[in-house]
Amino acid sequence: MTPTTADLLFGATAAVYLAATILFVAFLLGRAEKAAAWAPRLVALAVPLHAAQIVISSLVLHVCPVQGVHFAMSVASMLAAGAYVAVRTRLRIDVVGVFVAPLALTFLLASRFVGVGVSAVPRLRSAVLPFHVAANLLGVALFTLAFAAAVAYLVQERRLKQKRFSGMMQRLPPLDALDRAEHRFLVAGFPMLTIGVLTGTLWAKEVEAGGAAEIARAAFGYVSWGLFGMVLLLRAAAGWRGRRAAYGTIAGFGFAVLVLLLYLARDAAAGGTVALGGP
16 A cells, blocks of 8 residues: 555545535535435445545554554544444434534544654553453444534524524424434443443553543543433433433533543654553
8 A cells, every 4th residue: 555545545535524514514504405415425435435544544654543542533533424324314313414524524634634753652562452442432433423413402402492493493303313312322332431441440550650641631531431421320310301411411522522632632742653541
């Protein structure tokens, strides 16, 4: 494989995600009715292109695609886009792609422009590390979809309260469909996050203690896990759903993003690719 092939795939994937984003936005604004059908199809086209770009770029750079956080974020966004394509029709969440496509594009661009210098950092070996990375990637992908459904729910609810029954409201899914989709993504993602937290705790014992940034990263990871768990528990025990569940989901995703940002800061400070570990 050559760098040129990787560059072509990168450009093609970014272009398809960008086109999907534009069509989604145009559809929501009521300026392109046919975009409702084409935008999800473009996301479906972008997923295999994205996967090929990750694999070939990894071969060109001679690194594991989950060794550094910038590549891992790209993998997570590709998985989120793939999950969206797989369930969008059954859960009636086609328009949620308006959040998925730009997020996937953002993470794809980050994989190229954040922490691009691969340094000769020794790889930390651990039997639990592969499980930790895989669980975290799947969890982030599913929580990205839960976040997208939660934001769409709040937008739709706000328009209902304002009695705006035309335009965007007619294009967003019903509130019950968004609430149900958000819950299902949380239910699927929470076990993955739990595995990630547990294996991250075990893995952290095998390496030296970190500084304040590492402690903050771990703390944010536990807070995110706690918030997602609270949303699921209160939904089952106290009937929490709708707006309150959406706010809890968004808050949990926000802390998960803070964890990723701290990983990015560590990666940039190291001047290259750093093994992904910890809760």
